[in-house]
Amino acid sequence: MVFSISKPEPSSRWKRRKEDRPEEILNAALELFTEKGFAATRMDDVAKSAGISKGTLYNYFESKESIFHAVVQEMISPEIEKVETMVANYKGPTDHLLRQLIRAWWTNVGETRLSAIPKIVISESGNFPELAEFFVETVVKRARRLFTDVVSRGVVSGEFNLVETQAVARLIIAPLVYATIWQHSLKPFDDDYLSDEYVDLHIKFILKSLIKDQRFDV
Amino acid sequence: MVFSISKPEPSSRWKRRKEDRPEEILNAALELFTEKGFAATRMDDVAKSAGISKGTLYNYFESKESIFHAVVQEMISPEIEKVETMVANYKGPTDHLLRQLIRAWWTNVGETRLSAIPKIVISESGNFPELAEFFVETVVKRARRLFTDVVSRGVVSGEFNLVETQAVARLIIAPLVYATIWQHSLKPFDDDYLSDEYVDLHIKFILKSLIKDQRFDV
DNA sequence: TTAATTACTGACTGACCAGTCATTAAATAA
DNA sequence: TTATTTAATGACTGGTCAGTCAGTAATTAA
Numbered sequence: 001m002v003f004s005i006s007k008p009e010p011s012s013r014w015k016r017r018k019e020d021r022p023e024e025i026l027n028a029a030l031e032l033f034t035e036k037g038f039a040a041t042r043m044d045d046v047a048k049s050a051g052i053s054k055g056t057l058y059n060y061f062e063s064k065e066s067i068f069h070a071v072v073q074e075m076i077s078p079e080i081e082k083v084e085t086m087v088a089n090y091k092g093p094t095d096h097l098l099r100q101l102i103r104a105w106w107t108n109v110g111e112t113r114l115s116a117i118p119k120i121v122i123s124e125s126g127n128f129p130e131l132a133e134f135f136v137e138t139v140v141k142r143a144r145r146l147f148t149d150v151v152s153r154g155v156v157s158g159e160f161n162l163v164e165t166q167a168v169a170r171l172i173i174a175p176l177v178y179a180t181i182w183q184h185s186l187k188p189f190d191d192d193y194l195s196d197e198y199v200d201l202h203i204k205f206i207l208k209s210l211i212k213d214q215r216f217d218v
Numbered sequence: 219m220v221f222s223i224s225k226p227e228p229s230s231r232w233k234r235r236k237e238d239r240p241e242e243i244l245n246a247a248l249e250l251f252t253e254k255g256f257a258a259t260r261m262d263d264v265a266k267s268a269g270i271s272k273g274t275l276y277n278y279f280e281s282k283e284s285i286f287h288a289v290v291q292e293m294i295s296p297e298i299e300k301v302e303t304m305v306a307n308y309k310g311p312t313d314h315l316l317r318q319l320i321r322a323w324w325t326n327v328g329e330t331r332l333s334a335i336p337k338i339v340i341s342e343s344g345n346f347p348e349l350a351e352f353f354v355e356t357v358v359k360r361a362r363r364l365f366t367d368v369v370s371r372g373v374v375s376g377e378f379n380l381v382e383t384q385a386v387a388r389l390i391i392a393p394l395v396y397a398t399i400w401q402h403s404l405k406p407f408d409d410d411y412l413s414d415e416y417v418d419l420h421i422k423f424i425l426k427s428l429i430k431d432q433r434f435d436v
Numbered sequence: 437t438t439a440a441t442t443a444c445t446g447a448c449t450g451a452c453c454a455g456t457c458a459t460t461a462a463a464t465a466a
Numbered sequence: 467t468t469a470t471t472t473a474a475t476g477a478c479t480g481g482t483c484a485g486t487c488a489g490t491a492a493t494t495a496a
Contacts, residue, residue, distance in 0.1 A: 016462055016473050039257065040345050043454060053475045058455070122403040123341035127258050129407070136407040144410070167415045171423060174393040181399065185340040189347070189354040192362070197385045205389060205427040234443050234492055261484060271445045276485070 014052075021060050024050045026074060029067045034116035034184065038068060038124040038131070068120075068131055072138060076117065079108050080142050087146060094154035095207055098172075101150060102206075105176060106199050115180040122181065147172050151210070160210045168210070175202050239278050242268045244292060247285045252334035252402065256286060256342040256349070286338075286349055290356060294335065297326050298360050305364060312372035313425055316390075319368060320424075323394060324417050333398040340399065365390050369428070378428045386428070393420050 028049035032041040043064060047054040061067045083104055090097045109115055117135075125132035147169035154160030179194060187194075246267035250259040261282060265272040279285045301322055308315045327333055335353075343350035365387035372378030397412060405412075 012462070013460090014462080014474060018473070021473090035344065037341070037344050042452090052473095054454090055456080055476065056474050059473070064454070119340065122337065122399060123255070125403040125407070126253065126255050132404055133407045136404055140404065140408060141410075164413075164415050164419065166410070167413060167419050170412075170416060171393055171420055174396040175389055178392040178396040178399075181340060181396075185343040186350055186354055186358060189343070189351045190358060192359075192384070194388075195382075195385060197382050198388060201382065201385050202389055205423060208427045209423040230492070231490090232444065232492080236443070239443090260482085270443095272484090273446065273486080274444050277443070282484070 021050070021052065021056070022070075025052075025057060025060060025067065026071050030071050030075070030113060030116070033068065033071070033120050034113065038064070038120055039127060065128065065131060069134060072117065072135060075114060076109075076139055079114065080139065080146075082108070084142070084146060087150060094150065094157060094159045095211055098150050098154070098210075099203055099207070101147070102172065102176065102199065102203055110176060110180055110199075116184050118177050119181045119184040144169055144173065154210060159212065161212055163210065168206075172206055239268070239270065239274070240288075243270075243275060243278055243285065244289050248289050248293070248331060248334070251286065251289070251338050252331065256282070256338055257345060283346060283349060287352060290335065290353060293332060294357055297332065298357065298364075300326070302360075302364060305368060312368065312375060312377045313429055316368050316372070316428075317421055317425070319365070320390065320394065320417065320421055328394060328398055328417075334402050336395055337399045337402040362387055362391065372428060377430065379430055381428065386424075390424055 025046065029041070029046050032046055032049060035041075041064075043057060044054050046067070047057045050057070061070065083101065086104065087097065087101065090100075121132055121135045144166075148165050151160065151163065151165045151168050151172075155162055155165065175198075179198065182190075182194070243264065247259070247264050250264055250267060253259075259282075261275060262272050264285070265275045268275070279288065301319065304322065305315065305319065308318075339350055339353045362384075366383050369378065369381065369383045369386050369390075373380055373383065393416070397416065400408075400412070
């Protein structure tokens with residue numbers, strides 16, 4: 001007689017869980033996209049990571065790209081809305097608002113798994129242009145408008161110097177997005193580390209150039 | 219009798235041009251890497267674009283990655299050396315040096331085809347780590363040291379405020395590199411355009427925060 | 437002129453992977 | 467209990483591509 005260690009027979013080979021699948025798929029996908037990029041992520045792995053087979057994936061999403069669209073739509077759009085609301089309702093001085101806005105971005109995007117998304121989109125923009133177009137329309141333009149509006153508010157109210165608001169908005173955004181790109185690309189190969197000072201110093205530099213010199217104001 | 223339009227018989231099917239091949243291959247490769255990225259560039263296309271067959275490619279370079287290494291080595295390193303020399307020999311005021319350094323970077327990298335390289339490396343860092351490591355060692359660290367040294371010079375000489383030189387160097391580089399990444403990724407999908415003011419304003423903002431306030435100096 | 441060398445070619449191999457679909461079985465209705 | 471519906475499976479298809487190598491022809495040496 002042969003003694004064999006038998007695996008406990010699972011009560012059933014699988015469960016039907018229509019409700020939970022989409023979210024589980026999106027979470028698995030974002031994690032893999034972050035790690036490998038869009039093109040290099042295999043649908044078999046997304047499926048495995050979400051605990052299903054590849055065929056099931058295609059019951060819920062019609063293609064790899066549609067999964068990415070959903071990730072952006074479901075995860076980033078809500079964050080932007082939050083911030084838009086914050087800006088719309090803010091009453092205090094504009095430099096405080098701007099400071100708070102930059103910090104909010106850092107806390108809600110820069111330090112979360114969402115920080116991987118800009119790098120993914122940028123990386124794949126050449127081979128998946130629809131994906132880039134979607135991201136520009138859904139995220140980039142809205143975010144830029146947000147910063148442009150805040151700078152404009154400061155200029156109009158007389159708190160800030162007269163500046164090119166578009167160019168300034170870009171100068172504010174650049175070091176923030178750049179930091180996330182770096183995090184998800186070269187950081188592992190770079191022994192230098194990004195201190196918290198980076199964002200603080202960025203805020204300080206930007207405000208120093210924006211806020212009117214108080215010497216002659218009374 | 220059949221009249222046929224005969225192609226002029228080429229005197230020979232191909233020429234042996236050992237000397238010129240490597241450079242032609244690197245040029246073709248950089249162009250395709252820029253357009254499609256590293257992974258998505260097919261060796262058949264590099265060959266075709268360089269006017270040879272795929273087999274010949276492998277007489278000159280042992281792999282796709284080795285071609286990329288050669289591109290960085292041959293094209294970027296000389297640029298960095300130029301700038302290092304400029305910095306080492308500069309005698310005038312540090313703010314002029316910094317201004318000139320940023321402009322030099324923009325002219326010699328930002329506005330040339332070399333501007334594509336950061337985006338390529340970042341995009342492929344996950345799937346081709348050796349490539350990223352090579353780039354960090356060969357380019358990133360040297361460039362950062364350059365800017366850090368210049369800021370330090372200003373601080374030591376008393377021209378600049380006492381600042382975290384590492385963090386400041388990053389803040390200087392970020393908008394520059396970010397602009398090149400944007401150029402080669404999202405720009406085609408973004409109707410907003412990058413005006414020349416962007417770099418000028420960046421220089422202005424940075425120097426405003428670095429240069430000591432002259433009010434109490436005589 | 438003939439032989440030896442080597443730059444060059446391109447068909448081929450093996451590996452990879454997005455998306456499909458015939459089949460299976462869990463859940464639910466009759 | 468039996469029939470119906472549908473969530474889930476995974477083998478398979480058709481396509482892609484880095485790298486190889488046996489053979490071809492341009493060049494050079496003998």
